[in-house]
Each structure stands twice: as structure tokens, then as C-alpha cells.
Amino acid sequence: MKFSIVKEKFLEPLADISSIVARKTTKPILSHALLQTSGEHLLLKGTDTEVTLQILLNELDIKEEGAITVPAAKLLDVVRHLPAQATVYCSLEKEQLLVKAAGSVFRIATLPAEDFPALAEADMDRRIESDSRALHDIMQKVRFSMASEDVRYYLNGMYLNIVEDGNAIHAVSTDGHRLSCARSALPSPAPMTNLIVPKKGVSELIKLLGRVSQPVVLNLGERQLSLTLGGYRLTSQLIDGTFPNYEQVLPPVQETPVLVSRQAFLESLQRAKVLLLDRHDGIRLTFSDAKLQLAARNLENETADEALDIINPQALQLEVALNINYLIDAISTINGDNVQLHIADSSSPCLITSSEDEGVRYVIMPMRL
Structure with a gap:
């Protein structure tokens, strides 16, 4: 694997991947990002097994195809401290990632790409169409009252509920002491469904939705949700539980x-x-x-x-x-x-x-x- 890319084209995607990977884990591979070059693209991938982010970059120069995993936070810190507009050269040498830029040379330990978790994606048989800004706003307005590490696991996330014959969506959260609810109309009817997105998945969805103002589609499987925006694909597991009847509260x-x-x-x-x-x-x-x-x-x-x-x-x-x-x-x-x-x-x-x-x-x- 060998490629070069301008720092500014590399930095934000690395930061996004780094926010996904596990910080404290007994499995070192979960703190790593997958880097894979193929054709004219570089694929970055990070996961904590609950939330997975894939980013496809095409503004770079690829010399050799290949794949490896590298500690995400460490690579991010290296790239962050490089000079502005520096061209970053990355290649594999003796099971290390060689990073060169503007007179700096780093050799970072790696793990084989084959060790990276291959998480199966469920069939996405339902879809919710929305405006990115409207969906972002209702999720942002209710995120603060999600529970954290509650034994009632179904409270450790945000409830999305299609209402009004598919013409609106409610975002709801509660920690048992307070409840937040926000509503947004949908541009086209959605299937009557409900789901609980875990807290980390909510944070990453809000981050991506806040960067654009355009129509978006949430694809839903029985236990998964995915959002594709440009070269980004975010997939989150869903919480398997029954959310309380908030209308009664x-x-x-x-x-x-x-x-x-x-x-x-x-x-x-x-x-x-x-x-x-x-x-x-x-x-x-x-x-x-x-x-x-x-x-x-x-x-x-x-x-x-x-x-x-x-x-x-x-x-x-x-x-x-x-x-x-x-x-x-x-x-x-x-x-x-x-x-x-x-x-x-x-x-x-x-x-x-x-x-x-x-x-x-x-x-x-x-x-x-």
C-alpha cells in the first residue's frame, strides 16, 4: 500500500474515524482504523462494533493497492501536527506504516487488515426520507435527556417514532426524571416504524447531519440503521427493547x-x-x-x-x-x-x-x- 494526500484532505476524515473507534478496549484492533487503497480510492473504516463509519476518499494519489490497520488516535495526532498544506506520503514497510511529510518521518506499528472486524450488515428494507437540517434539529433538541449506563438499557438512546400515518417523525429521549420530545414533518410518507438509536450513534448522526443541508435517507434493517452522505456511510446497531409510552407521560x-x-x-x-x-x-x-x-x-x-x-x-x-x-x-x-x-x-x-x-x-x- 502506498499513497499520498494533502494534509487537509486527510485530517477531518481521520478525526471522524478516531471519534468512532473504541478508546478503552481489551481488543487492540478496535482502537485501529482500517486503511485500504483500491483503484482510485482510499477507504477509511472505524468501529467499536456498535457504530461503524466508512469514508471513501478520492482526492489523493495511489501508487500501490493494499490494506492495513493503524492506531487511529496516533495517526490522527501525527497528521494534525504536520505543517499546513503538507503532502502526506504513506506506505507499508516491515509491518509498519511509514508516514512522511515536510522533512518529518514516522513509523507506526500496525495490525493486519484481516484482523479488522467484518461486521455483517442487515437487509435494509425500510427507509425514512427527511431534510437533513430538520432531522438534525429535532435530534439536537432532545439529545441532552438521554440516559447514560442505565440498567433500563432502552433509555440509553433516542427513540425515533414515525407518526401521523407516516407524515411526521418524533424524536424522544428520557432518563426517567425528565422527557424531551420534538416533531418534524416528513417530505414523503414513511413506513410506520419505531427504533431506538444508541447514544453514540445519535452523536455521530447529529454530527454528519449538521454538515449539510439536503434531502437524506435513513435506511433501516431489523437491528441496524445506516446513513450515506457523500463518501461517508455511518451504520449503527439499534437497541433491542421497548421504549416507554411517552404520550402517557x-x-x-x-x-x-x-x-x-x-x-x-x-x-x-x-x-x-x-x-x-x-x-x-x-x-x-x-x-x-x-x-x-x-x-x-x-x-x-x-x-x-x-x-x-x-x-x-x-x-x-x-x-x-x-x-x-x-x-x-x-x-x-x-x-x-x-x-x-x-x-x-x-x-x-x-x-x-x-x-x-x-x-x-x-x-x-x-x-x-
Whole structure:
């Protein structure tokens, strides 16, 4: 194998592959990237067995065909520190990858290409057509409430659900204490289906979708999802489980929700957060006619008090405690000048919506302080 490529054409694909491969693993091959030259193309491939990324590069000069695997992070660091616009020459010498550029020479240990995992791809018999930006946005709006390493494994990802006779898609996530849901219309009807994408697959999908603005197709198999964009092909295993019925969790929309300035509310929460350093800390919200009072207290008995104007004053006397970090996540993500707070009573969940971000709903369970 022998090829040359300009640094800038090599660097981003290597970074993308490096984000896929396993960081801590008992199998060294899973920390490696596969490099394979064939015809006029260089194939880069990385996997952690759950998520696989293949990148086909054609802006390079290939002298010899071949294949090898190399530590992805190490090769990335080498290329990253080379001079700008340098031509990078790569070749195999005595089971090492020889990398030359601008007077620098590196010899990197390799493993045989035959050792790289050959992951079978399932039959992709269903497809969802969407706009890349619309799909990116709804996934981005709900990603923060996915669970991490929860024993309820079906919560460690994002639920994508085709609704409205195939004309819309819901992206949903929950960690059991809060729930996020966003909706987007589809340009053409999709088969009624639902799937749970694992957390890492979600992150990589969002990254790729955010780079373009064009129609895209998600291809679905029984246990896999794939997205092809240009020379990139991302494949993710799906979580085999049943996602909770999120529609049952969504509180009813109040006829006259409390309306407050989104920016003022967010800034008040961020100021109070200075004293609340634990991720489980709560803040007390007191609704009284035309004012919303915020009160925080930490274990050192330090306090923070804020007052906000309610834009639509109403005869309301209500007090509720909510996790301050969950509030900040929701209020900082939703769009609009104002946010609507739907709360029936102090023991009921809080529903957050915005008239300027239709289809986005955040639910936060109440706390005891």
C-alpha cells in the first residue's frame, strides 16, 4: 500500500474515524482504523462494533493497492501536527506504516487488515426520507435527556417514532426524571416504524447531519440503521427493547400557561446555579399573580433569590421544586423569545413549550426540597 494526500484532505476524515473507534478496549484492533487503497480510492473504516463509519476518499494519489490497520488516535495526532498544506506520503514497510511529510518521518506499528472486524450488515428494507437540517434539529433538541449506563438499557438512546400515518417523525429521549420530545414533518410518507438509536450513534448522526443541508435517507434493517452522505456511510446497531409510552407521560397543555421571557428566565437560573453545584440540586419556583419567584439554597445555607415578571398575569398561587440543571437544559435549547410553563399543581410534572418552537415539548418531574 502506498499513497499520498494533502494534509487537509486527510485530517477531518481521520478525526471522524478516531471519534468512532473504541478508546478503552481489551481488543487492540478496535482502537485501529482500517486503511485500504483500491483503484482510485482510499477507504477509511472505524468501529467499536456498535457504530461503524466508512469514508471513501478520492482526492489523493495511489501508487500501490493494499490494506492495513493503524492506531487511529496516533495517526490522527501525527497528521494534525504536520505543517499546513503538507503532502502526506504513506506506505507499508516491515509491518509498519511509514508516514512522511515536510522533512518529518514516522513509523507506526500496525495490525493486519484481516484482523479488522467484518461486521455483517442487515437487509435494509425500510427507509425514512427527511431534510437533513430538520432531522438534525429535532435530534439536537432532545439529545441532552438521554440516559447514560442505565440498567433500563432502552433509555440509553433516542427513540425515533414515525407518526401521523407516516407524515411526521418524533424524536424522544428520557432518563426517567425528565422527557424531551420534538416533531418534524416528513417530505414523503414513511413506513410506520419505531427504533431506538444508541447514544453514540445519535452523536455521530447529529454530527454528519449538521454538515449539510439536503434531502437524506435513513435506511433501516431489523437491528441496524445506516446513513450515506457523500463518501461517508455511518451504520449503527439499534437497541433491542421497548421504549416507554411517552404520550402517557406528557402532561395536558394548560389553557392559560404561565408565560415568561426565555432569556430572563435562563439568566436567573444560571445565576442561581452558581450556588448549586450538585447535578441533583433543585430550585423552588413560586408563582404568584404577576411574579415568578426563584429561590435556591445549598448545604452551606447560602441562598439565591430571583424575581421575574409573568407576561400574562393570572390569579395563580403555586409552588413547585424542579431540578435546576434540567430547567437550564430545556430553557437553553428551546427556541423563542418566551416560554410557556404548564403546571397543574405542586406535585405534577412541569411541561415546557414555546409558541415559536412548535412540536418541541420538555417534561420535568417535580422534586421535594
